[in-house]
Amino acid sequence: xxxxxxxxxxxxxxxxxxxxxxxxxxxxxxxxxxxxxxxxxxxxxxxxxxxxxxxxxxxxxxxxxxxxxxxxxxxxxxxxxxxxxxxxxxxxxxxxxxxxxxxxxxxxxxxxxxxxxxxxxxxxxxxxxxxxxxxxxxxxxxxxxxxxxxxxxxxxxxxxxxxxxxxxxxxxxxxxxxxxxxxxxxxxx
Numbered sequence: 559x560x561x562x563x564x565x566x567x568x569x570x571x572x573x574x575x576x577x578x579x580x581x582x583x584x585x586x587x588x589x590x591x592x593x594x595x596x597x598x599x600x601x602x603x604x605x606x607x608x609x610x611x612x613x614x615x616x617x618x619x620x621x622x623x624x625x626x627x628x629x630x631x632x633x634x635x636x637x638x639x640x641x642x643x644x645x646x647x648x649x650x651x652x653x654x655x656x657x658x659x660x661x662x663x664x665x666x667x668x669x670x671x672x673x674x675x676x677x678x679x680x681x682x683x684x685x686x687x688x689x690x691x692x693x694x695x696x697x698x699x700x701x702x703x704x705x706x707x708x709x710x711x712x713x714x715x716x717x718x719x720x721x722x723x724x725x726x727x728x729x730x731x732x733x734x735x736x737x738x739x740x741x742x743x744x745x746x747x
Contacts (some may be wrong), residue, residue: 564724564727564728568595569609571593573594575681576599576682577597577685578598578684578685578686581684581714583703583712589729592733595639601690602670602674604671604690608660609664610689611652613692615649615657621742625646630646666699667708669725671720681719684719686715696720699716699730702740705742716729
């Protein structure tokens with residue numbers, strides 16, 4: 559219930575932006591035109607695979623009432639072993655000790671990712687790692703950025719420091735002020 563406020567007039571040139579790899583489009587040039595000097599960074603090894611089951615376990619808990627009521631049988635796409643209803647059923651049986659140990663590792667992962675931002679002296683980076691940020695809570699934004707040769711939309715992702723939503727919105731707003739990609743639509747004919 560706490561309002562989220564961000565200042566769209568904040569000085570975008572004060573942001574410290576990294577990028578994981580050279581993007582396929584001119585996004586770095588646009589960012590440089592905002593007075594920012596982006597620098598290439600490399601994510602350290604982060605063991606997300608071994609604790610990724612946390613998300614499925616938490617999802618199973620979120621849908622607990624649905625399963626206890628028997629209404630899970632009304633959900634579609636259940637024949638496949640990897641369907642959401644079957645995944646939720648499976649992860650209802652994760653041992654508590656394994657879940658707690660994984661969350662201890664999750665805390666260390668959050669600390670390691672926070673340290674990455676500090677060591678690289680960046681507020682955010684271009685790129686995405688949803689397998690990581692889904693576990694750590696670091697904010698990401700994905701925004702339209704042009705079209706490929708087939709006329710399909712491209713996007714650019716920005717990942718921020720923990721609780722850095724306002725900063726990534728300032729950069730996204732700055733990028734949109736220099737481009738019109740957010741106003742264009744693909745030809746659906």
